[in-house]
Amino acid sequence: MDSVFKIQLQIAGRHYPLNINRNDEEIYRKAARLVNEKISQYQQRYRDRDGQDLLAMAAFQFAFRVLELESREDDQSLLKAMEELTEDLEEFMQRN
Numbered sequence: 001m002d003s004v005f006k007i008q009l010q011i012a013g014r015h016y017p018l019n020i021n022r023n024d025e026e027i028y029r030k031a032a033r034l035v036n037e038k039i040s041q042y043q044q045r046y047r048d049r050d051g052q053d054l055l056a057m058a059a060f061q062f063a064f065r066v067l068e069l070e071s072r073e074d075d076q077s078l079l080k081a082m083e084e085l086t087e088d089l090e091e092f093m094q095r096n
Contacts (some may be wrong), residue, residue: 003021003022004020004021004022005019005020005022006018006019006020007025007028007029009028009029009032010032010036011035011036011055012035012036012039012051012054012055013051015032034060034062035055035059038058038061038062039051039054039055039058042054042057042086043057061068069086
């Protein structure tokens with residue numbers, strides 16, 4: 001059984017208290033670490049940008065990646081359906 005507990009995550013220099021399932025703690029901490037790493041990369045590249053810009057750029061990159069992966073999954077599903085349909089048609093043509 002998952003137990004809910006409170007953790008503190010630091011993202012972009014701010015602390016965020018969250019109530020999470022204990023089993024998900026590693027994922028939450030890893031996600032915060034990835035966001036902070038991406039912000040740090042942008043900070044090194046774009047020294048004249050403020051924290052809000054850096055956070056927005058990091059959020060956009062992660063959102064883009066999620067949509068890109070979802071699109072690939074949709075493409076794979078479509079490709080598999082097309083292959084199955086092709087097999088069905090080939091079997092139908094051989095029988096008739």
